[in-house]
Amino acid sequence: MSVQPKCSKLYGFMVLYDMQTDFLVRALDEIKEADAQKRLDTKANHIAWITGSVVSGRYYLASLLGIDAEFLTGELFKDNHGIIDDANYPSLADFKKDWESISPSLQEALSNASEEKLNQKIEMPGMEMTLFDMVSFTSYREANCIGQIALWRRLLGYAGMSYM
Numbered sequence: 352m353s354v355q356p357k358c359s360k361l362y363g364f365m366v367l368y369d370m371q372t373d374f375l376v377r378a379l380d381e382i383k384e385a386d387a388q389k390r391l392d393t394k395a396n397h398i399a400w401i402t403g404s405v406v407s408g409r410y411y412l413a414s415l416l417g418i419d420a421e422f423l424t425g426e427l428f429k430d431n432h433g434i435i436d437d438a439n440y441p442s443l444a445d446f447k448k449d450w451e452s453i454s455p456s457l458q459e460a461l462s463n464a465s466e467e468k469l470n471q472k473i474e475m476p477g478m479e480m481t482l483f484d485m486v487s488f489t490s491y492r493e494a495n496c497i498g499q500i501a502l503w504r505r506l507l508g509y510a511g512m513s514y515m
Contacts, residue, residue: 372492378500416468
């Protein structure tokens with residue numbers, strides 16, 4: 352890993368951040384837009400929603416680190432909104448643009464975050480956590496969502512996700 356975080360307790364998360372930045376793009380490789388919104392007669396979140404949710408999570412984390420960036424695909428994900436039946440979600444290409452736009456600046460902000468900043472309390476309805484806890488949760492959730500997309504690939508008849 353080329354990035355050395357200011358706070359050593361972020362090192363493992365920065366390794367995961369690098370991998371997950373690449374893995375999301377790989378998970379979406381060659382998926383057709385029509386397939387991205389298929390739910391296969393279930394109530395499961397489809398690939399487009401999962402992708403938008405992960406992108407939204409990075410933008411939220413970036414905002415907590417002082418980055419003021421708007422993303423084109425965020426409207427359907429405001430306030431952690433769940434999937435909306437029959438909504439037309441943005442294209443995977445648009446989600447990828449937002450992902451590629453926020454990832455470098457968020458990586459820099461995370462790398463430069465001090466211990467004091469990471470210990471900052473975040474208030475949310477019904478709970479409080481530190482920024483470090485939110486970084487931990489976001490990393491876990493990204494990995495989980497990328498795994499869901501990898502499973503959807505197989506369910507929709509695509510080749511397994513390439514990790515190389």
